[in-house]
Amino acid sequence: MKLTTRIEKPFFRRDVLELAPALLGMQLVVAGPGREPVRYAISETEAYRGVEDLACHVSKGRTGRTEIMYSEGGVLYVYLIYGMHWMLNIVTGMAEQPQAVLIRGVGGISGPGRLTRALGIDKSFNAEDLTASERIWLEDSPGNSRFIATPRIGVDYAGPVWKEKPWRFVAV
DNA sequence: GTAACGATCCTC
DNA sequence: AGGATCGTTACA
Numbered sequence: 001m002k003l004t005t006r007i008e009k010p011f012f013r014r015d016v017l018e019l020a021p022a023l024l025g026m027q028l029v030v031a032g033p034g035r036e037p038v039r040y041a042i043s044e045t046e047a048y049r050g051v052e053d054l055a056c057h058v059s060k061g062r063t064g065r066t067e068i069m070y071s072e073g074g075v076l077y078v079y080l081i082y083g084m085h086w087m088l089n090i091v092t093g094m095a096e097q098p099q100a101v102l103i104r105g106v107g108g109i110s111g112p113g114r115l116t117r118a119l120g121i122d123k124s125f126n127a128e129d130l131t132a133s134e135r136i137w138l139e140d141s142p143g144n145s146r147f148i149a150t151p152r153i154g155v156d157y158a159g160p161v162w163k164e165k166p167w168r169f170v171a172v
Numbered sequence: 173g174t175a176a177c178g179a180t181c182c183t184c
Numbered sequence: 185a186g187g188a189t190c191g192t193t194a195c196a
Contacts, residue, residue: 046179048179055179056179057179060193061193063192063193064192064193065191065192065193079179079191079192080178080189080190080191080192081178081179081180081191082177082178082180082181082188082189082190083178083188083189083190083191084180084181084188084189084190085179085180085181087179087180089179102179104179111180111181112179112180113180113181114180114181123191152179153179153180154178154179154180155179157177157178158179
């Protein structure tokens, strides 16, 4: 009997508002070439939900960068922000239903830009499939599922309705 | 080709 | 409070 198993496709097909809090406490596993996998417990996430969500990149249109978000859930959306920080997102939901979860904190590392730097995640991880990749995947972890929900960070430009949605989830 | 803009982080 | 720093995007 395995103690840990890779999370498979059906898990990621759910709505982002259900999946973002469900990711808290799960293990993000990163395996470098010739190195043992390292596990990081996810501690903070944010949901970005569809073209109507003015904080979500797809609300600006379907472009080359955001095309990956239209995939079925389970692949990564990685993009550069402020010219220096890679943002790690997990695409969720069904195909043609563009949503993603921004991973804002793992394993005591706070901040989406800091965690990608610490884990060595960059543009080469964009479109990577968490259910098939040899270098990054997700595992379940028994334990605490308590969390709080707050407004998302850094999305004031989205206007009052969308910036105030309590779609940031922090494990407590 | 040009210009504007960030789902951030660090230093002052 | 302000600067770093550059890919993506829209527009000419």
